[in-house]
Amino acid sequence: MKNQIFSGKRKTAVAKVKVVEGDGKIFYNRLPYGELGLFHRLALIEPLRIHERELGEVRHDFHVKTVSGGREGQIQAARLAIAKALISLSGSDVLRKAFIKYDRHMVIPDSRRKETRKPGDSKARAKRQKSFR
DSSP, X not given: OOOEEEEEEETTEEEEEEEEESSSOEEXXXXXXXXXXXXXXXXXXXXXXXXXXXXXXXXXXXXXXXESSXXXXXXXXXXXHHHHHHHHHHOOHHHHHHHHHHOGGGTSOOOOOOOOOOTTSSSSSXXXXXXXX
């Protein structure tokens, strides 16, 4: 099998996943995923657990590289990329439906972005206060 690359996006974060033959290990920015915090570890392992429940053992290693955005956005982008890679490699519609049933954003990217700041105001939705005195 030739190395394949899949990508995922969340806000401004971009994650690229390189898939190689292996036994289901995840490396996040060159570190084993076990060195991440608890919730980040759980978020990255979710797609693999669903794959194991639906189709059995995963026979690939995932090397994730993230750029831009914040930590949470990067983790969510990596999760999306891993899920897309698993769907593409297995070609299973059952797996895709299981991902969507569990969490829609594991397959379909979240299109929400930060609203731009408007000129003359302090924040995106904030309006200038006016004084009546």
